[in-house]
Amino acid sequence: MKAIILNRNLSDKIELVETELPALKENEVRISLVASALNHRDEWSRQGLYPNLRDGVILGSDGAGKVVKIGSKVPGDWLGKEVIINPASNWGGAEHAKSNDFRILGIPDNGTLAEYVQVPYDRLHYKPEHLSWEEAAALPLAGLTAYRAVFVQGGLQAGEKVLITGIGGGVAQFAAQYAVAAGAQVYISSSSAEKIKRAKEIGVLSGFNYKDANWVEEVRATVGGFDLIVDSAMGDTLNNLIDVANPGGRIIFYGATMGNPSGFNARKVYWNQLTIKGSTMGSDGDFLQMVDFVKNKQIVPIIDQIFELKDSVAAFERMKAGQQMGKIVIRIS
Template identity: 60%
Template sequence: MKAIVLNRTLPEGIEFTDLTLPKLGSDEVKIKVKSAALNHRDEWCRQGKYANLHDGIILGSDASGIVVEVGKEVDPDWIEKEVIINPASDWGENSNVQAKNFKIMGMPEHGTLAEYVQVKSDRIHLKPDHLNWDEAAALPLGGVTAFRALFRQGNIHASDQVLITGFGGGVAQFGVQFALSTGAKVYINSSSEEKIQKGLGLGCSGGFNYNDESWTEKAISQTGGFDLILDSAMGETLNNLIKVTKPAGRVVFYGATRGNPTGFDGRRLFWNQIKMIGNTMGNDEDFGNMLEYVTKNKITPLIDQVFDLDNSLEAFERMKEGKQTGKIVIRISQ
């Protein structure tokens, strides 16, 4: 089968190759992949910036497809079912935090950027009927991360004023849609005016260009501050987030793409009793609740661009440029 694997010996960092899957396990299903979606972790793997890298591993964490074969312990009724995959496994017994052996498909184990994928049967869920193949493929990793960040970690309320930073990325676009669906007043920031306009079109109440040195003053003047912030950058932006958080507000981080901060406004943090909360994807309960919520509220992922498998390098390059608004999808089969 055709697949996209990590190969750091090549200038591109990835290789389009043919692989043979191992014999299907008794508790596994084989899925013919229809569409797969990229996440930043796929590009970080390509750049050698992710932990526990192994050349030859199929990249990708998100996919939709059709079950074509099941192991002997799996209900045969799954055959021909349209499904999406929960890419995380081995969360552990503590719902508050993942265990040490928690894993995500695509590194260090084979992922979804291939014509076929084999996973344990408890990792599959029926595809929401209102989503097409591309939209369904865009949902899993970003959807569950945003859902847990907002509802479990952020404890969002309809009365909240919410700031979603870095609008345009996969998790951020889900954060916006989920937050809007609760009735909360949602704001965004981005370095792109085009992305800000896209967010306003979804129903956001305002947007701020974080390259504007006075964006925090404008945000405070316009909103009075935020009850809840979702952020994946951290770095030297942390103090700005603390500045625009209301007393007793919550800041949920699901990444640190700008690295660790060299310092932060600790006095404002403790005096205003601001909560800073970490978030990594979600457990199986979060994933199931996310799917139910998406189905009930007919939430549809934003798709930036769709590429063919043969043009997958172009998809990775677009992810690297950071110009996308929504998810970048690779269509594996028609």
């Protein structure tokens, strides 16, 4: 089968190869993938910035396809089904945090940038009928991460004012769509006027350019403040987020692409009763609730661009450049 593997000996760091999957385990299924999608962890792996890297591993965490073979202990009715894959495993028994054995498909285990993938059948979920193959492939990792950040950790309620920072990436896109669908007043931030314009098309009320030195003052003058802020940057932007949080507000962050903050306005946090909480991908229960929410609200992922498997380097380069608005999808078959 054709697959994209990590190969740090090459200039592109990834390679399209012919390879074979190992024998199917008794609790596994083999899926013929129709589409996959990129996440930042794929590009970070290419850049050598992700832990437990291993040359030769098939990258990719998101995928949608058809079950074409089942192990001896897999219920027979899975054969032939159209499915999406929960890329997270071993969350553990506590809903509040993942276990030390938590894993994500693609690194260190073989992933979905391939014609076939094998996973335990308890990772399978029926493909939402209202989604195309490409849209379904875009959903799992980013959709789950956004769901946990917005609802589980963020506790969003209808009518609240919400800020989603860095619109354009997959998680931020889903977070905005979920918050709009839940009846919140949703605002976003971006350095791109075009991305702000696109976000308004999905129900976002307005956007702020975080490179504008006066954006905090603009928020205060127009919105007042936010009850919930969902962020992936952190770094020295944290104090700006603290400044635009309403008393009793929550700041949820699922990444720290700008690193650790060099300063921290602790007095404003305790005086305004703010909550700052981390979030990751979610539990199996979160995934079930996320899929139900997507189906009930008929949410359709925003697709930035679709590439063929042979053009995966170009897809990775687009993600590296941060040009995307929505998910970058790889069509497999």
